[in-house]
Amino acid sequence: MFARRSASTRVVGTVLVAGSLVLGMTACGGSGSDGIKVGLITKTDSNPFFVKIREAAKAQADKDGAELIALAGAFDGDNEGQVSAIENMVGQGVKGILITPNSSTGVLDAIKKARDAGVIVIALDTATDPEDAVDATYATDNKAAGVAQGKWVRAALAGKAPQVVMLDGTPGGTVDTFRHDGFLEGFGITNSSPEIVGQENTNGDQTKAQTAMENILQRAPGINALYTINEPAAAGAYQAIQSANRVPQITIGSIDGSCTGIADVKAGKIGATVLQFPAKMAEQGVQAVVKFAKDGTKPSGFNDTGSQLVTDKPVPGVESKDTAWGEQNCWGTAGS
Template sequence: MGQRSLLCLAVVAAVALTGCTVERHWGGSTSAGGGGRAKIGLVTKTNTNPYFVELRNAADAAAKAQGADFVALAGQFDGDNDGQVRAIENLMQQGATTIMITPNSSTGVLDAIARARQAGIMVLALDTATDPASAVDATFATDNVAAGREQGQYVKAALAGSTPKLIMVDGTAGSTVDTYRHNGFLEGIGLKDGDPAIVGREPANGDQSTAQQKMENLLQRSSDINAVYTMNEPTARGAFAALQARNLQVVMGSIDGGCQGVQNVRDGEYAATVMQFPRKMAQQGVDAAVAYAKTGKKPSGFVDTGSVIVTDKPMPGVPSQDTGWGLQNCWGTK
């Protein structure tokens, strides 16, 4: 464990805060945008999921490049709304001009966000939309319905006309990401919730170990399956471990597009992943935060940062890139 991780644990233990800083703190009171130095706070769902680590690191680098102050906090686990509320309040007290957040729940942090905006702080959603979307000033994210639809279209094509016998390993109930990806997948594969083709469904909160346990439980009920939906790549890795233990071969897709996930596809652990671009989300969010501090100008609406299917088994009618391209571009690295 590195010094930064040890510092995080020490801070959590000492002051009972959820998350830790990854860059310098600042002092002073909250100030509205316009004519000042950007003080950017980032609140992610967790500090452990590789996707949010990448998002945090990209935001940190973008802030440094533009001379902005930066602090990152996080929930202790996927679904820790109380921890995110405390993080927002912490950043308000520290004088943030912009708070960027990947909300655990589309509604669970709305009151805290409203208080921040009333104090003159711009609030941007990254990766995960709020409900309503107008609860934040703007959202920079993957179109998660489209990403889920792409996964579903791929799995349907790979089944080559066979009737789906599907297990769905979902994310965190109530999250817009979970809902949008789930619904998009069903649209892409041509099913609806409650269809008998869905053999089983369990939430795994985006966690690999939980996904493996949930998948093992589902397979005890029925192992007669040919397709698996996974909400993200840690979930897919957990599901794969459970499938491998039973020597089951299925068409499994996922969403994330991290370098490890692309390598998983290359190694045959699952057939395809839908790459998203957290570096782009972070860069665009920081750009907006710096502009707000200087000019008071705010972005608005939803900004789609894109998604691409990555697979070494392309399917007719389903646009995709191979894993060679994926390893060069994972999460927008290049």
């Protein structure tokens, strides 16, 4: 799962079963000079965004002399699996848990039990609802990222009457809500606006997005603007659009900032994307847990890890950087 392992890395080939749900568990790094254990729970272990978080968390834990225990849900939306992972980590004696919650409310009881047991819990990428259900959050300001996407897509239409499709993620998460609402705000419409001619949940999955887009194109052949929750969804939508010979007709916006996504922007598959900094989320989260373990200092509040619109088709009034910059900073740690 990781590009490189040090000689001291321990890999534990254990499978944690929760009902019919399966999670892969890996203990990374040595026990550390201070015996500090840091837990990491991502939504899945396959999405490149969460792979990047895991890699960055491992590297930071190694640097800080801590042990990283990494678990993931079996699929996007696997709340039961994440609850089991929290309970497992508390049992292993972690000092803190970093979590990208599948649902902003579905894991709150387990988080409260962990905190009551003296474990600090930090949300990465996805805020809980309420936000103070965790000690702190390290994440993109997803509302601002959505606004940037919406402003660019609207401006890129150059005055054409919009016919908008929304390819959302998974209902119930703050990431999905904030990005969706931000796009609408930036674009200048609401959920009830007649400009929206199609909307589907894709779970941020490329295959599901492709199928959804194929179906929508049959119902709404005149669409010219597309919101996507992330770059895998944008890639799937593009495949459907390309197969239907509609590429010149439809402007695609997205959010993620992966190196693959930046390449898709450069190739003209995605018009613009909003780059995030998942490595920074993971690094700052691990540092906060280690600091807590050493001197009792708890992190607090929402900590914006930054975002940046990237496109090779800049529009007036929307600040952006080109794909050359994006290639240098894709999912890196540089601030916006």
